[in-house]
Amino acid sequence: DFDDAPSSRDLDLRAPPRRVAVLLPLPLPEAYDYKVPASLDIGPGDYVEVPLGPRHLLGVVWGPGAGGVADGKLRPIGQRFDVPPMPEIHRRFIDWVAAYTMAPPGAVLRMALSAIGGMEPPKPTTAYQLGDPARLAELRLTPARRRVLDLLADGPPRPPAELALDAGCGVGVVRGLADAGVLEPVLLYPSRDLPKPDWTLPGPNLSGEQASGAATLRARVADAVFSATLLDGVTGSGKTEVYFEGIAAALEAGGQVLVLLPEIALSAQWLERFAARFGSAPHQWHSDLSGAQRRATWRDVATGAARVVVGARSALFLPYPDLRLILIDEEHDPSFKQEDGVIYNARDMAVARAHLGGIPIVLVSATPSLESAINAEAHRYGKIDLPARHGGATMPEMKLIDLRVDRPPRNRWLAPTLVTALTETFAEGEQAMLFLNRRGYAPLTLCRNCGHRLQCPNCTAWLVEHRLAGKLQCHHCDFTVRLLDVCPSCGAEGSLTACGPGVERIAEEVAHLFPDQRTALMTSDSLIGPHAIREMVRRVQDHEIDLLIGTQVMAKGHHFPMLTLVGVVDSDLGLGGGDLRAAERTYQLLQQVAGRAGRAERAGRVFLQTYMPEHPVLQALVSGDRDSFYEREAEERHHHAMPPFGRLAALIVSGEEEGTVDAVARALGRSAPRSETVQILGPAPAPYALLRGRHRRRLLLKAPRAVSVQPLIADWLSRVEVPGSVRVQVDIDPYSF
Ligand code: ADP
Numbered sequence: 001d002f003d004d005a006p007s008s009r010d011l012d013l014r015a016p017p018r019r020v021a022v023l024l025p026l027p028l029p030e031a032y033d034y035k036v037p038a039s040l041d042i043g044p045g046d047y048v049e050v051p052l053g054p055r056h057l058l059g060v061v062w063g064p065g066a067g068g069v070a071d072g073k074l075r076p077i078g079q080r081f082d083v084p085p086m087p088e089i090h091r092r093f094i095d096w097v098a099a100y101t102m103a104p105p106g107a108v109l110r111m112a113l114s115a116i117g118g119m120e121p122p123k124p125t126t127a128y129q130l131g132d133p134a135r136l137a138e139l140r141l142t143p144a145r146r147r148v149l150d151l152l153a154d155g156p157p158r159p160p161a162e163l164a165l166d167a168g169c170g171v172g173v174v175r176g177l178a179d180a181g182v183l184e185p186v187l188l189y190p191s192r193d194l195p196k197p198d199w200t201l202p203g204p205n206l207s208g209e210q211a212s213g214a215a216t217l218r219a220r221v222a223d224a225v226f227s228a229t230l231l232d233g234v235t236g237s238g239k240t241e242v243y244f245e246g247i248a249a250a251l252e253a254g255g256q257v258l259v260l261l262p263e264i265a266l267s268a269q270w271l272e273r274f275a276a277r278f279g280s281a282p283h284q285w286h287s288d289l290s291g292a293q294r295r296a297t298w299r300d301v302a303t304g305a306a307r308v309v310v311g312a313r314s315a316l317f318l319p320y321p322d323l324r325l326i327l328i329d330e331e332h333d334p335s336f337k338q339e340d341g342v343i344y345n346a347r348d349m350a351v352a353r354a355h356l357g358g359i360p361i362v363l364v365s366a367t368p369s370l371e372s373a374i375n376a377e378a379h380r381y382g383k384i385d386l387p388a389r390h391g392g393a394t395m396p397e398m399k400l401i402d403l404r405v406d407r408p409p410r411n412r413w414l415a416p417t418l419v420t421a422l423t424e425t426f427a428e429g430e431q432a433m434l435f436l437n438r439r440g441y442a443p444l445t446l447c448r449n450c451g452h453r454l455q456c457p458n459c460t461a462w463l464v465e466h467r468l469a470g471k472l473q474c475h476h477c478d479f480t481v482r483l484l485d486v487c488p489s490c491g492a493e494g495s496l497t498a499c500g501p502g503v504e505r506i507a508e509e510v511a512h513l514f515p516d517q518r519t520a521l522m523t524s525d526s527l528i529g530p531h532a533i534r535e536m537v538r539r540v541q542d543h544e545i546d547l548l549i550g551t552q553v554m555a556k557g558h559h560f561p562m563l564t565l566v567g568v569v570d571s572d573l574g575l576g577g578g579d580l581r582a583a584e585r586t587y588q589l590l591q592q593v594a595g596r597a598g599r600a601e602r603a604g605r606v607f608l609q610t611y612m613p614e615h616p617v618l619q620a621l622v623s624g625d626r627d628s629f630y631e632r633e634a635e636e637r638h639h640h641a642m643p644p645f646g647r648l649a650a651l652i653v654s655g656e657e658e659g660t661v662d663a664v665a666r667a668l669g670r671s672a673p674r675s676e677t678v679q680i681l682g683p684a685p686a687p688y689a690l691l692r693g694r695h696r697r698r699l700l701l702k703a704p705r706a707v708s709v710q711p712l713i714a715d716w717l718s719r720v721e722v723p724g725s726v727r728v729q730v731d732i733d734p735y736s737f
C-alpha cells in the first residue's frame with residue numbers, strides 16, 4: 001500500500017546547484033534541502049552533518065532536493081561521515097513505517113539512529129598501504145623509510161602509530177611517506193575479531209517432522225522472494241533447532257539474518273545453543289549493551305560483517321545491507337508492540353520489511369497470535385507444524401484448582417492441593433515455580449476504618465505495596481511514597497491493610513510453609529536488565545534454587561530441566577475487563593508458563609488456581625484443545641469485525657487539563673469521517689484515563705480490511721484544531737481493544 005514512497009534512485013547530483021534532501025532524526029514532517037559543497041562527494045544514504053538553526057545534527061541524505069527553498073538561502077552540508085551509506089531498502093523501510101504508523105519519517109529515523117547516539121557515527125581509523133610505485137623513484141630511501149615499506153610489502157594496511165612502533169621510527173616518517181604519495185590511506189573501521197558463524201557444522205539428527213520443516217525453510221530461503229511462514233509447535237518440539245536450519249541456509253547463501261526475540265527471552269541458553277550450532281556467538285542487540293557496544297554492533301551490521309543479529313524489537317531498525325531472512329520467535333508476544341513515541345508492532349513491521357526486501361520471514365510460536373493463526377489458516381502465510389515434544393517428552397499435565405472448594409487458609413493464597421504438590425516435588429529433589437503476574441507485596445492498600453484506597457495521584461491506578469523496599473509505588477509513573485502508618489484520608493492509625501497478594505507476599509507464605517527450601521524472587525524489581533535475568537536463569541539451572549517465585553519475566557523461553565511443578569497462583573488475572581484480546585493473551589501467557597514444566601525426561605505438572613474453572617480459556621488449557629479455542633476466538637473477532645477481519649486504529653487524546661482534553665476529544669468525535677463502512681467508537685475514557693498526570697480519551701476507528709485507514713485519519717486530524725497543550729497520538733492496530 002505504501003510502495004510508492006519516494007525513492008532516491010532518481011537522485012541527480014549533476015544538475016546545478018547540487019542540492020539534496022536530508023532527513024533529520026527529529027519529528028519533522030519532511031526532509032530539508034541542503035546545498036552540497038563542491039568539495040564533497042555526496043550520494044544517497046550518506047550520513048552527513050548539517051546545520052539546523054544554531055545546532056549541528058547528524059542526518060541522512062534522503063533524496064533529491066525538493067526545491068522549496070531558494071538556492072541562495074540554502075545552507076551547506078558540513079561533512080560526510082565515513083560509514084557505509086544507509087541502504088536504499090532501509091530508507092524505503094523507514095518511509096514505509098512512517099507512512100503506516102503515521103509518525104513523521106524523522107521520528108522513525110531517530111529510532112534507527114538511536115544506536116549511534118548523538119551526532120557522531122562510529123569513526124574509522126586511517127591506515128596505510130603501499131601507494132603509487134612511480135613515486136618511490138622520486139624518494140630518498142632512509143633506513144627508517146625502508147623498514148616501513150618492508151612492513152607493508154606483503155601485509156595488510158596498518159595504522160601509522162603501529163607502523164612506526166614496529167619500524168622503530170617516529171610517526172613523522174610514516175606521514176612523510178604518505179605526503180610523498182608513496183603510501184596511500186585506507187579507512188579502517190576498528191576491526192574487532194569477528195568469528196564468522198559456521199553454517200557447515202552439523203546440527204542434530206532431526207525427526208521426520210522437524211526435517212520436513214527445515215527443508216521448507218531452506219526452500220523459502222532459496223526462493224529469495226517474500227514469503228511468510230508460521231512455525232507452530234508446542235514448547236520443546238524443536239522449533240529452535242528447525243529455524244537454525246533456516247539460518248544455516250541464509251548464511252550459506254551469503255546473507256544476513258535477523259532474529260527478533262522478546263527482550264527477556266534472549267537468554268544465555270539461547271546464545272549458547274546458537275554458539276554450539278554455529279561455532280560462534282551472534283551479534284546481540286538489547287538494552288543492556290553499552291554505548292560503545294551498540295555503536296560497534298551498528299557498524300558491523302552496516303558493513304555486513306555481522307551475519308546474524310539477535311535482538312529485541314529495535315534490532316529491526318539496523319541498516320542491514322543484505323538481509324536474507326527474518327525470524328520472529330515468540331511472535332505473539334505483546335512486547336513486540338512499542339507503545340511510546342513511534343507506536344508500532346515490530347512483528348508486523350518485520351513482515352513489511354520482508355515484503356519490501358523480497359525475503360522470507362518466519363513467525364515462531366507455541367501459541368501464535370490470533371492474527372498469525374488466521375493468516376496461516378487463510379493461506380496468506382505458509383505453515384509448519386511441530387505437534388510433538390522432541391524425544392517423546394510429554395506435555396505437562398494441567399489441572400485446575402477450584403479455589404471456592406480447595407480453599408487456602410485466611411490471608412493465605414496457596415490451596416492445600418498446591419501445597420501438597422510442592423511438598424512432593426521438593427521431596428523428589430525437583431524444582432518448582434509459582435507464577436503470579438504481580439510485582440510487589442500487595443496490589444491494593446485499604447483503610448479498614450474509612451474504606452479509603454491508596455491511589456496514585458497521577459494515574460488511574462492503585463499504589464502497590466513493595467514491602468521489601470519499604471514503599472508504596474505506582475507501576476505506571478515514578479510516584480513513590482514510604483509505607484504509611486496513618487490513613488491519609490481519616491487519620492486512623494494502624495488501619496491500613498494490604499489486600500491481595502503480589503509475589504513478595506507469596507514468598508512470605510512459602511517461607512512459612514517451606515523454611516528449608518531455597519527460594520528466589522524473579523521479577524523486574526529484583527532483576528534489572530538481561531544480565532541479571534541470565535544470572536538468575538543460570539542459578540536455577542544449576543539447582544542453586546528449589547523454588548522460583550516470579551512474574552512473566554520468567555515465563556519466556558528458559559529451559560529448566562529439573563523443574564517439574566508449576567503453580568499459577570491467580571489464573572483469573574487478566575481475564576476481566578472488556579478487552580477482546582484478554583482471553584487470547586491469558587491463554588498464551590499461561591500456556592507459556594506451563595511450558596516451563598517437565599521439559600526433559602521428567603514429567604511435569606501444572607496447577608492453575610482459579611475462581612472460574614468453567615472459563616473457556618482455562619477449559620482450553622486443561623483439555624489441550626487449542627484449535628477449538630482459537631476457532632471460537634476467531635469467530636468472536638469475526639462477529640465484531642475486529643482485527644484481523646477488520647481494521648482498527650485508535651486516537652489517544654491526552655493532556656494535563658481534563659477540560660481541554662475532553663473538548664478536543666469531542667471535537668474529534670464531531671468531525672469524524674462519515675461513511676457507510678467506517679465506524680467511530682467514542683470518545684471514551686482511554687484505558688488508564690489518567691496516566692502520568694495526563695488525562696486520556698480514546699476514539700476507535702473501525703473499517704473493513706479493504707479500507708486504507710491512514711488517509712482517512714490524516715484528513716480527520718486536519719479538520720480539528722488541537723491546542724499545543726493537547727497531544728493526539730495515532731495507534732494503528734492497537735494491541736488491546
Ligand atoms: P522449542 O524451540 O520448540 O521450544 P527446542 O528447539 O528448544 O524446542 O527443543 C527442545 C529441546 O529438545 C532442546 O534442548 C533441543 O536441543 C532438543 N531437541 C529438539 N530437537 C532435537 C533433535 N532432533 N535432536 C536432539 N535434540 C533435539
Ligand code: ZN
Nearest residue numbers: 456459474477
Ligand atoms: Zn502513577
